[in-house]
Amino acid sequence: MRFTEELRREADPIFEAIRNHPFVRGIAEAFLSPAQITHYVQQDYLYLSTYAKVYSLGLAKCRTREEMRDFHERIGFILNAEVHPHLTLCRFANVSYEALQQGASMAPTAHHYASHMLVCAQAGTLGDVLATVLPCHWTYVDLARNIVHRDEPTKDHPLYEWIEFYANDDMLFGLTALCRWIDEYAERTSDEDRASMQEAFLVSCHMERRFFEMAYTLENW
Numbered sequence: 001m002r003f004t005e006e007l008r009r010e011a012d013p014i015f016e017a018i019r020n021h022p023f024v025r026g027i028a029e030a031f032l033s034p035a036q037i038t039h040y041v042q043q044d045y046l047y048l049s050t051y052a053k054v055y056s057l058g059l060a061k062c063r064t065r066e067e068m069r070d071f072h073e074r075i076g077f078i079l080n081a082e083v084h085p086h087l088t089l090c091r092f093a094n095v096s097y098e099a100l101q102q103g104a105s106m107a108p109t110a111h112h113y114a115s116h117m118l119v120c121a122q123a124g125t126l127g128d129v130l131a132t133v134l135p136c137h138w139t140y141v142d143l144a145r146n147i148v149h150r151d152e153p154t155k156d157h158p159l160y161e162w163i164e165f166y167a168n169d170d171m172l173f174g175l176t177a178l179c180r181w182i183d184e185y186a187e188r189t190s191d192e193d194r195a196s197m198q199e200a201f202l203v204s205c206h207m208e209r210r211f212f213e214m215a216y217t218l219e220n221w
């Protein structure tokens, strides 16, 4: 079994819990309060800034120009393209994206997730960086494609663009490429590094579920 298949199998209950989380179902049914959406976007904006930095630290650990180009593209995508799903949510909640960013700081779960990724990126191997960022990509592709399959949203769904952003084939293509990279890396590395990657991956999966819980319950300090 490929390394990423093993990871995915072990994390299956967490992926299932994310698909059925009330915040995710709230996106599927366009039934979330403006406060819940505002909290999510505020926290996700801060989260994605850290996420881009984690990729930058990963870039410094790359061995080839091809790997560096891959990370560079992903950083550009996070900083530019991922603004769109946030704007879709803000339009739905009728809040201003610029206004909600003012004075925002990380809630406990966002802080925990950001710290986890930064520790992997600063103290870990290239494998740790790859493993800690993978759930971010994988859980969103999985939950969005699950919504498409289960709810068959049409263009008049107020959050259609959010769902489509993560469910489209380009996203799946990017995920598949990342998994292939990790599998090739895992084949060449030590048992110790693989075990550390597995832990980094699982903690990020748990944090993805908790991030939705944080948004749903308006968690704060």
Ligand SMILES: Cc1ncc(CO)c(N)n1
Pocket (backbone or CB within 6 Å): 044, 047, 048, 082, 135, 136, 137, 140, 208, 211
């Ligand atoms: C917390 C979190 N995980 C994953 C994604 C998808 O990029 C996101 N925007 N936010």
